[in-house]
Amino acid sequence: MKRRIRVTHHLLWLSLLVFVAPGFAGHKRQPQDSEAVRDFKPFIERVQAYVKMQKSLETSLPTLKPTKDPAQIVEYQQALARKIADARRGAHQGDIFTHEATERIRKIIRKTFAGPEGRRARKTMQQDTPFKVVTLHVNDAFPENIPLTTTPPTLMLKLPELPPELAYRFVGRDLVLKDTKAELVVDLIPNALP
């Protein structure tokens, strides 16, 4: 009797997995293999170090709270950007996107844009803006006058998760790591889009 209950219990779980799992599969982050985990480890550590630095620089500024005065928002953003740029004066492209992470990300992007989801992902991006050519460098202000290109959600499911202080953004064909508070280019992968 106990065995029958156990078998029924297992069958119930199995059927739950069969029917429920596909419904969630669409928007769950995809697990990475051990090689990817190894390649992304230094990148993730550098991201964490960047956020730590950003937070410590923020402490020297008055806290940004919701305000009716837009000047406070703009001044805060510019002051934070200046402080970060000063602190990272010698920063170069590839300091955060390490060589291994860059290669891995290029591969993920190529695969995403080539696969069955590729057409949709490409359309998501093209929908927003023509591929404007803007040459960006580390520590540049993120261009505010060009429309944002939507980062394809299916691609984000495959890239390492970022803290809210940072975001992946495409500008032209480049993948930019953007500081969302300082509106600053933290790092970039040129010609990341195939």
Added chain:
Amino acid sequence: MPTMRCSVIVTCVALAALSLPLRAQELTLPLKTGSVRFAVIGDMGDGTKQQYTVAGQMVAYHSKFPFDFVIMLGDNLIGRKNPADYEKKFELPYKALLDAGVKFYATLGNHDVSNERFYKLFNMNGQQYYTYKKGNVRFFVLDSNYMNPQQIEWLEKELQNSGSDWKICYFHHPLYSSGAYHGSSVELRLLLEPLFIKYGVQVVFSGHDHVYERVKPQKGIHYFTEGSSGELRKGNLRKTDLTAAGYDQDRTFMLVEIAGDEFYFQTISRTGLTVDSGMIQRTPKTAASLLPVRRGHSGSPERTVAKAIGVELTRAPTAAR
């Protein structure tokens, strides 16, 4: 003599301009006691004369239909974002409404910067995505520029926990659109639509395409694109099988009234013409109606899903184009 003729012409034009809105300003909304009342604007923040004219029309309607808040569908500040731009593209056009205590709840568009979330008059409270409640309505405001897994998980949790009768989502990029310039955001639709169906979202508002469109209910959900409250792509709406009603000849804004299980809407042009109106009826859902759609189930899957989330369109559209 030529001076006199000129002044006569100017007077005639001015009178015509004045009389058109006066002639056209008709309210189709029922003004029921205790109802939730709001306006909808999208892609408005360009600081042009046209944005100010639409805002003026909103003020005129506010005296007849005193709405408490406005939902903004993104592109709140197009172009530069200096302090002066906040004034020119938001504070001045909507000054009369702001002075009257009307609140604005913004979402971010592809022309916005994420720090707009710290601007108090946008009521985002420093969040890129957030939720708020008005009466029996729960609003879910998303950042469709950056639909990362964290945001999707947050949305699912919030939808799951919401016990409100009406669940309304809004964000910048439309899941369904017949706009020729942008069109439907299919990738986003694949991620969001299953959640909307599962948790009973009834109405979705978006902007991005600079036209007005009401889409035929998709899997029981009503989609509106209102992306012409400042910007306009005249003649850009390629009416398709999706389109229930649309307007691309002038700028527009929407008024909405929710009274109990009834959702009334009226779409008004820059000159005060009503270009669309109607009512959506919500039928209270039961536990049984949440059963998944299966093969062999009586009725079409769309109908079953519509029933499950408790909506049906009860009145034919009175669209005009």
